[in-house]
Amino acid sequence: MAAGLLTIVAAGWLWLNQPLPLRDGQPVDYAVEQGSSPRAIARGWVDAGVETDDWLLYQWFRWSGQSRQMRAGSYELSPGSSARDLLRMMVRGDERLATVRLIEGWTFSQWRMELARAEGLKPTTAGLSSADIMSLLGRPGLAAEGRFFPDTYAYAKGSTDLAVMRRALQAMDQRLTDAWSQRTPGVPLRSMDEALILASIVEKETGTDADRAMVAGVFSNRLRIGMRLQTDPTVIYGLGDRFDGNLRKVHLLTDTPYNTYTRAGLPPTPIAMPGKASLLAAVRPAPTRAMYFVARGDGTSVFSQTLAEHNQAVNRYQRQQARRTP
Template identity: 50%
Template sequence: MAVKKKPQNQSTFGRTLGRVFLLLIILVGALAIWLYQYASTPLEHRVQDFVVESGGVKKVADQLVKQGVVDQALPFLLLARVTGKDKLLKAGSYTISSPLSPWQLLEKLSNGDTTTLTFTLIEGWRWTDFRKALNSNPHLRHDSALMSDAELLAELGISALSPEGLFFPDTYHVDKGSSDLKLLARANQRMQSKLDKAWAGRSQNVQLKTPYEALILASLVEKETGRAADRPLISGVFANRLRIGMRLQTDPAVMYGVGESLDGRLRKIDLLTDTPYNTYTRSGLPPTPIAMVGDAALKAALHPASTTALYFVAKGDGSSVFSNNLDEHNSAVRQYILQK
């Protein structure tokens, strides 16, 4: 019986295909070995900070090259895609404190192991104090620096006449290199949350009509208080005056209205010069808060002490003395103010 031979062209095709597969296996193996070596070899860089902005893996790789974190974009890009990390990279500010391998760098970026900064807002700060601190912080991106107050409020989606008092004083942790608008938004959201909660739990006898009025009154209490225990009493005096239509006559509001032109202590002419914040010439609350307030001032504004006092004066030691009538008040002024 004759044995059929395979056609010559089919045999040649099979051998060629086998060689191609073998070559592919060799190439894939070589690539895997090269990629493993690349992934596990520490990058030759010292301690440094760098920033990753939002974007695809190619954009991230280019940013890393530009900042000197990696030498070439292609190997890093290939490693990210082969390992599936290319979709997980997170924007933020990072610090390399010791030599990292490309794989460790990918892990850092995909885990969002960012470097944060601490920024503290102080109770009693004015908006100008807050903005100055923002603009002078070297680790923030100053997106709001050239904005007017109106433009900034619009950018944050806040409907208000002024940014004064709309940000809660606290310590915030944000990524280095992040936008100052992000910090502002967080501080505003925190203040709104605090104000809503305080307003919901206000005393029944509070005469204030809106949460914003409570914020204004709290700012007056904040600036008038030298001793924490006096806050409810100071709020009680203001509540009594508002109830009977008596002008608040609070110096910090007048000083706020005078603004940058104030030279040291208030003068008589300052008390007589009418501004929207002059509580000696105008009745009721000022049009906006005059400072940032904390929990204690909010609580005092919405839970004033039950008192018959209509006056108070600072004693010089941080505390205040309270009086029910003008004669008592004038006596306290002579004792604690005029004798100085």
């Protein structure tokens, strides 16, 4: 009898500590739902690909005294892991995290496409309009564009795209509030919303950190005197799906709420998701007399105080770009 008991104990000890066999030798993903019983969790792991007896797994959970400490979450069991490792992972809540990177300058439509492609992220907003999504996020009537902070977000498999959006929305709220608190006295912006709109334009006008404050300085100078911003990215945004990649003169002359060639002041909403550097540039523009700028073609810009200087710069750099174009 004693020998038989020792054999059972030894077999149990071996089972607890040896690697659990996994289907095809591959990692097994399993999402433990809130409120799941230990028996359901054991069965779920076996159904997911852990090739062992679910009754044994359930008995181990009970015998350990930690069955009520297992946390809901999305987990990945790697090859070589034992039953002890499996329980420890769920008790600690060591979830397997995936990441999605949302880029500065992307539009909300681009963000939605990236979230739809993200690994293990439930597309709960598929088919919803931007307005519907903002209502679900508690911001009814607020345009979605520009309201989400570009960053890399980690999440557990099985999380929803709406949950990631909520985190990005809250992050932008905080970043925008922080930037607004650092604004330069006399900046020609009446609200945080206007700062966000200008930051989105700065984000689209330059990818060079050294130029952001100068670009914001030019736009601030224009806003002060009521001069039109005349910035191509707003026109392109207003064209929407009609833009084919080639901005033509007729586009600059066609009025839309976003055409800053035909309308003075800022457009009605942001045109993209600005990053931290653009937010700070918008509220802390460079003290400059420049009223114009033109891209050199290498990511940087040339700034001019007068229209004559600007035209010279345009002619010079447009010719250079034409020579580089095959």
